[in-house]
Amino acid sequence: MSDRSGRQNVIAGNWKMHKDHLAAARLASEVRAACAGSAATVVVAPPFTALAAVAAELQGSEVALAAQNVSAHGEGAHTGEVAASMLLAHGVRWVIVGHSERRQLYGETDADVAPKVQAALAAGLLPILCVGETLAERDAGRAEQVVADQLRGCCSELTARQSATMCVAYEPVWAIGTGRTATPDDAGAMHRSIRAWWSEQYGPESAEGVPLLYGGSVKPENAAALLSDADIDGALVGGASLDVQDFAAIVSTVG
Ligand code: PEP
Numbered sequence: 001m002s003d004r005s006g007r008q009n010v011i012a013g014n015w016k017m018h019k020d021h022l023a024a025a026r027l028a029s030e031v032r033a034a035c036a037g038s039a040a041t042v043v044v045a046p047p048f049t050a051l052a053a054v055a056a057e058l059q060g061s062e063v064a065l066a067a068q069n070v071s072a073h074g075e076g077a078h079t080g081e082v083a084a085s086m087l088l089a090h091g092v093r094w095v096i097v098g099h100s101e102r103r104q105l106y107g108e109t110d111a112d113v114a115p116k117v118q119a120a121l122a123a124g125l126l127p128i129l130c131v132g133e134t135l136a137e138r139d140a141g142r143a144e145q146v147v148a149d150q151l152r153g154c155c156s157e158l159t160a161r162q163s164a165t166m167c168v169a170y171e172p173v174w175a176i177g178t179g180r181t182a183t184p185d186d187a188g189a190m191h192r193s194i195r196a197w198w199s200e201q202y203g204p205e206s207a208e209g210v211p212l213l214y215g216g217s218v219k220p221e222n223a224a225a226l227l228s229d230a231d232i233d234g235a236l237v238g239g240a241s242l243d244v245q246d247f248a249a250i251v252s253t254v255g
Contacts (some may be wrong), residue, residue: 008211009227009254010167010234012043012066012128013241014096015050024050027244028057034248035063039255040234043094043128044241048082055091066094066128069102072115084123094126096236098154100173110153117154121162128167128213128236129154131194135174143172144193151197163202167211168194169236175216177238181226187214188229195231220249227253 019027024046035042045066046054055065071081087095097120098113113129120127131150133143147170158166170190172182182190191212199207214226215236226232234254240246 007209007233008167009040010043010128010211010213011038011040011247011251011254012045012094012096012169012213012234012236013247014068014099014215014236014238015044015046015241016068016101016238017047018242019046019050021050021053025053025057027242028054028063030244031247032058032061032063034244035251036061038062038251040251042251045094045096051087051090051092059091064093065091066096067092067125068096068099070095070097070116070120070125072112072119074119084119084125087125088123092125094128094167095120096128096130096169098130098150100130100132100171100176104173110150113154114157117166118157121158121165126165126167128169130169130171130215130236132171132173132176132216135172138172138174144190147190147194148197151194151201155201158202160202160206163198163206164209167213168198169213169215170194171215171236177217179217181217181219181222182214184225184229184232187226188231191229191231218250220246220253223250224253 043064043066045068067087070084075083097116102108117127131147133146137146195207211233213234213236214232218235218237219240
């Protein structure tokens with residue numbers, strides 16, 4: 001489940017707001033069968049309403065369960081929110097935080113995401129922190145600065161120990177759900193920039209260990225080229241994760 005660098009290779013499927021609990025359980029069962037014995041750590045993130053059904057389907061398997069969001073708060077008067085402890089009780093191990101759809105559609109800022117990261121870590125969940133620039137920011141030559149600012153905004157409160165249990169997903173906003181993918185060279189360059197930031201902040205050991213995933217229209221056709229870069233340790237997959245054959249084909253590129 002790790003590459004030559006010793007880092008974990010993670011392929012995570014973000015099912016977004018697709019699949020009711022019955023359809024999600026069916027897909028989870030297919031993923032479980034198709035990805036058995038995989039060299040990657042395989043993670044699926046169904047909607048909240050399907051977590052229990054998917055957890056039951058995945059029991060005893062190597063496929064791990066993720067949530068797509070988490071509240072920054074503990075249990076209490078927060079209508080519509082879901083606490084990290086509740087996710088944990090469902091068998092959730094990972095949680096996506098700061099996804100660009102939450103930033104763009106629901107106005108989440110780094111200041112909102114940072115306490116979610118803390119809440120997840122405090123509960124023992126493994127955050128997959130999403131960062132990435134818009135097309136206008138890339139065209140203006142600001143992509144690396146934007147991503148560094150997001151990392152600082154979301155992670156500056158982390159202890160060195162906490163930094164070792166994080167996972168970062170570089171997801172250029174212009175590549176999500178658009179069919180456009182960053183070239184392996186561009187994605188790899190950004191991953192090296194993220195790792196350099198991590199090293200400056202938390203030291204080389206933490207930076208060597210942090211899994212950096214790429215996300216943005218990953219498909220079976222482009223996964224191998226992206227994952228062949230030494231600094232791309234896995235993928236966060238949206239659309240293609242809803243098709244078990246496509247998802248399993250992406251998982252199989254890790255080996
Ligand atoms: C995502 O939702 O994180 C994502 C990368 O979506 P897609 O693969 O569909 O671009």
